[in-house]
Amino acid sequence: MIKKIVVHLWTLRHQFSRYFIIGVSAVILDIGTLYLLKEYLQIPPVWAVVINQAVLLNYVFWLNKHWSFRGSGVTHQQAVRFGILAGLNYAFSVGWMWLGNHQLQFNYLLVRLANIILSVGWNFLLYKYWVYRPSVSLSAPAATSYVGVNKIAAD
Secondary structure, three states: HHHHHHHHHHHHHHHHHHHHHHHHHHHHHHHHHHHHHHOOOOOOHHHHHHHHHHHHHHHHHHHHHHHHHHOOOOOHHHHHHHHHHHHHHHHHHHHHHHHHHHHOOOOOOHEEEEEHHHHHHHHHHHHHHOOOOOOOHHHHHHHHHHHHHHHHHOO
């Protein structure tokens, strides 16, 4: 069982590498914009996270859809799934910043970095198997069966 999981994960290494590259670039943009918003615009860290996530969510969605996961499914359905996951991640990020920086007084950049590190694993799996998975059409098997019945009837 463990060997089968390891072999499966090994087959995903190239896809994970692309996901990881996008993630690293997103972290750089995330930390950079967070720093700029906090230090230069004097926006509190919690609100800076609120603002920078809007830009980063679009960046991550489109690059992962087209490069990492080559999502060929319906963009609208994938965007809705991504939005749900992003909403949960967003709430977790804001809550994490509130707890780590506001309540526990840890450095806001370290709090954000810890949040990103925690979310990498669960996001890869959810992107791969839920967000960007192709939609299964309920009519496709029926259409195939129908064609098969016509072919048999014609013979």
